[in-house]
Amino acid sequence: MLNLCNPVLVLITVARTIEVWGINSVLPFMVKYLEHQFNLTPSTCSFIIGGVMFPLACTGLLVGGWIVKSFKLNVQQMFRMVIILNVVCMPLHASFLVTCRQQSFPGVTSPYPADIPTAFSEGDNATLQLPGEIDLVRGCNRHLHCKLDEFDPACGLGHNLYSPCMAGCISGRQECYCLQDTSDSRNISSLTVEPGFCQQGCNKVYIYFPMLAILVFLGVMNGVPYMMLFLNVVHPSHKPMGIALVSTFIRLLSNIPAPLLFGKLIDSTCSLWSPNDSVRGSSYCIWYDTWTLSLSFFCITLIPAVSAFFLQLVAYRLYAKYETVERPRRKRRRSSSRCSDGSRPPPESTETKRLSNILEVTDDIQRSETRETFA
Numbered sequence: 447m448l449n450l451c452n453p454v455l456v457l458i459t460v461a462r463t464i465e466v467w468g469i470n471s472v473l474p475f476m477v478k479y480l481e482h483q484f485n486l487t488p489s490t491c492s493f494i495i496g497g498v499m500f501p502l503a504c505t506g507l508l509v510g511g512w513i514v515k516s517f518k519l520n521v522q523q524m525f526r527m528v529i530i531l532n533v534v535c536m537p538l539h540a541s542f543l544v545t546c547r548q549q550s551f552p553g554v555t556s557p558y559p560a561d562i563p564t565a566f567s568e569g570d571n572a573t574l575q576l577p578g579e580i581d582l583v584r585g586c587n588r589h590l591h592c593k594l595d596e597f598d599p600a601c602g603l604g605h606n607l608y609s610p611c612m613a614g615c616i617s618g619r620q621e622c623y624c625l626q627d628t629s630d631s632r633n634i635s636s637l638t639v640e641p642g643f644c645q646q647g648c649n650k651v652y653i654y655f656p657m658l659a660i661l662v663f664l665g666v667m668n669g670v671p672y673m674m675l676f677l678n679v680v681h682p683s684h685k686p687m688g689i690a691l692v693s694t695f696i697r698l699l700s701n702i703p704a705p706l707l708f709g710k711l712i713d714s715t716c717s718l719w720s721p722n723d724s725v726r727g728s729s730y731c732i733w734y735d736t737w738t739l740s741l742s743f744f745c746i747t748l749i750p751a752v753s754a755f756f757l758q759l760v761a762y763r764l765y766a767k768y769e770t771v772e773r774p775r776r777k778r779r780r781s782s783s784r785c786s787d788g789s790r791p792p793p794e795s796t797e798t799k800r801l802s803n804i805l806e807v808t809d810d811i812q813r814s815e816t817r818e819t820f821a
Contacts, residue, residue, distance in 0.1 A: 454679045454768070457761035459692050461754040462672055465532075467700040468750030469665075471708035472743055478712070479743060482734045484546055484651045494655070502659055503666045510667035514674060521678045522769065524671040525762040531668045532755050538664070539751065541657035542744040546648035548736050551606045552613075553582035554718050555733075558624040559605070560586040560614065586624040587614045595721040597732070602639035604646070606733075608718075613639050679765065708746055715739045 472479075480491040513519070519527065552558040583592060592611035600607040602625050607613045614624035615638075625637045680688040715738040716731035 452680060454761050454765050455676070455688065455692075457757050457764070458672070458675055458679070459695055461757035461761065462692075463696045463700050464750045464757070465754045466696055467704045468747050470700055470704040471746050474705045475708065475712055479739065483736055483740065484648050484654070485549075485646055486651075499659070499662050503662050506663040506666040507669050509663075511670040513667075514670050519671070519674075521675065522762070522766060524674055524678075525758070525765065527671050528668045528675070529755065529758050529762065531664055532751060532758065535661055535664050536748065536751055536755075538657050538661040539744060539748040541654050541661060542740055542747065544650050544654040544657070545736055545740045546650055549606055549644060549646060550604060551718070551733055552624065553584065553608060558584050558586050558614075559603075559627040560624045582608050582612050584624070587612055590614065590616070597720055598641070599643050599732075600639040600641060601644035602637065604644060606643045607639060608732075610639055615639060708742075711742050711746070712739070715742055 476495055477488060477491040480486050480494065481488055486494075513527070514524065517523075548555060550556055582594065590611050592609065594608075596609055596611065598609040598611075600610050600613060600619065602613055602622055605625065607624075610619045610622065612624070613622040615622040619640070620638045621634050622637045622639055623634065625639075626634060676689060676692050677685055713731070715735050716733070717735050718731070718733040719729045720732050722729050
């Protein structure tokens with residue numbers, strides 16, 4: 447088929463598939479990313495994505511269509527538009543490297559304050575080990591016989607804690623021995639914890655969201671030029687099948703596998719998993735390594751963008767080379783259709799076309815009658 451043998455169509459189809467692959471990889475996990483990276487509530491994250499980013503993406507799509515229509519871009523100009531937008535967006539992927547400071551989680555990211563002088567000793571490492579080779583059960587809470595299946599997040603003195611028991615609290619949420627540093631002279635009765643993880647603000651969110659907004663706006667502007675390229679690099683008779691093949695190719699190779707593969711990568715950044723939940727039927731991630739999570743999002747968006755850029759560049763060069771060969775041929779065909787004096791022949795009127803059709807039908811009838819007579 448012409449659509450599959452057309453190298454320009456194949457290259458821009460693969461480029462678009464790679465770009466959509468990167469988008470579909472991160473989009474399902476954006477709520478989780480914002481929640482753990484910037485300490486936002488799930489409702490706030492959903493509002494930002496659905497109420498701000500989605501309308502911004504729709505606006506970018508309309509602006510891209512308006513530019514193509516208003517400036518009457520030809521195929522090469524649309525190629526340049528797609529490539530330029532891709533290049534401009536590349537530095538904006540660094541927005542995923544804007545991260546807040548990793549909060550303290552004693553037993554996961556750091557030892558308990560009460561165990562700092564003897565942290566990571568061989569005796570402590572003999573207890574139950576969790577990802578990151580840091581134990582939740584340490585010297586300050588070992589005598590309490592805390593259970594890992596009793597997950598009750600708490601916050602005390604800026605530290606996130608697995609449960610009040612893991613904090614060494616001997617009276618509900620009070621008198622938490624694991625929070626007392628050796629240099630701390632405060633009374634043990636004043637060391638208490640509050641339910642839930644610590645809610646600490648981060649000013650870097652005001653840097654991240656403007657960069658993300660510009661990235662979303664410019665990233666979707668190439669949607670219309672891409673679609674116009676798909677329609678203009680194939681023969682008109684093959685356009686319906688070409689669009690069908692392109693859409694099928696993109697959905698099969700990006701929409702389906704991308705979230706599954708990236709989900710595995712996201713799971714590898716988890717530092718602490720919950721015990722098996724009787725309601726969910728499986729465990730879930732309690733604490734992520736925010737820097738590794740940020741780096742994963744950065745790589746999974748930048749690498750497809752760079753790969754698509756090179757494919758777009760090759761496709762543009764191939765099409766430009768095709769145009770340099772085909773343009774003289776079209777000029778020769780136009781010149782051969784002109785009259786001897788250089789003017790174009792006048793177009794046939796509707797009445798002339800109708801008379802020609804009548805004469806053709808009359809000739810067919812006469813030929814058929816002649817054959818019947820000789821038969």
